[in-house]
Amino acid sequence: MLDSQSAAFAERVWEVASQLGNNAPTIADDIMGEAFPLTCSQARAEGAMRMLRIGIISEVKRILRNRHDVLTQTDFADRCDAFAPLVSDLRSKSYFVESAEEYVVVPDLIAEPDLLDDARRFMRRKGLECLAEADRLDALYAAVTGEKTTAVATISNLKPDMGEF
Amino acid sequence: MVVDAAMRGMRPERKPSRRNPLYVPPTPQQAAWQHVTGTFRAFAEWASDDTLALAREGMTEAQDGQFHHLDVAAIAAGSEAFTKIKEWFDA
Numbered sequence: 280m281l282d283s284q285s286a287a288f289a290e291r292v293w294e295v296a297s298q299l300g301n302n303a304p305t306i307a308d309d310i311m312g313e314a315f316p317l318t319c320s321q322a323r324a325e326g327a328m329r330m331l332r333i334g335i336i337s338e339v340k341r342i343l344r345n346r347h348d349v350l351t352q353t354d355f356a357d358r359c360d361a362f363a364p365l366v367s368d369l370r371s372k373s374y375f376v377e378s379a380e381e382y383v384v385v386p387d388l389i390a391e392p393d394l395l396d397d398a399r400r401f402m403r404r405k406g407l408e409c410l411a412e413a414d415r416l417d418a419l420y421a422a423v424t425g426e427k428t429t430a431v432a433t434i435s436n437l438k439p440d441m442g443e444f
Numbered sequence: 445m446v447v448d449a450a451m452r453g454m455r456p457e458r459k460p461s462r463r464n465p466l467y468v469p470p471t472p473q474q475a476a477w478q479h480v481t482g483t484f485r486a487f488a489e490w491a492s493d494d495t496l497a498l499a500r501e502g503m504t505e506a507q508d509g510q511f512h513h514l515d516v517a518a519i520a521a522g523s524e525a526f527t528k529i530k531e532w533f534d535a
């Protein structure tokens with residue numbers, strides 16, 4: 280694919296994202312047939328459609344993420360100014376808003392508290408789901424190792440800075 | 445580009461792009477306290493009368509389970525820590 284074709288594809292992704300939301304699979308399904316008609320029919324004939332779709336979804340995700348990067352550090356800081364100390368505690372610059380099915384950057388969350396409310400609820404629910412799943416892993420671990428006495432696993436919070444939310 | 449995309453699909457996601465450029469990591473003290481407040485806030489928000497009633501039914505069902513004693517011990521140890529934390533407010 281030529282650079283100009285790449286740019287056109289990215290533009291098409293943004294255009295569809297503004298109509299359908301920042302949902303990569305939805306966008307990929309919407310545009311792949313039109314963007315790559317020959318590749319798609321070939322992939323279908325060769326049974327590679329699923330793999331092709333995965334690749335295109337991944338590229339759409341990358342394009343969507345890069346759009347967030349258009350927001351420069353200065354813009355980000357300026358738009359978060361009033362809440363700067365609280366914003367600097369946040370690890371990520373965008374958070375998933377379930378009702379919108381997309382990641383929303385922090386300045387936009389500040390501008391729309393309903394979205395912020397959704398984002399914080401989603402984050403906490405995910406946390407609780409993780410804790411419950413860890414509990415089920417505990418039971419499996421106890422069964423596998425024949426552990427009968429360990430009540431509380433050591434929580435490895437030695438690297439609080441690791442990972443992204 | 446399709447081949448690029450397919451290749452990328454097989455590798456893990458690229459990391460740094462969602463990072464907050466203003467992020468300042470917490471001190472160990474802040475992180476420890478946030479662990480406490482985060483845990484309590486989540487529990488307090490979750491623990492409505494309805495969800496607690498459901499949990500009680502779940503406990504009854506789990507009582508004969510192979511690992512119930514581990515849960516009992518974990519809850520006892522957690523309660524002890526929670527009591528300690530509450531005492532800090534009164535100190």
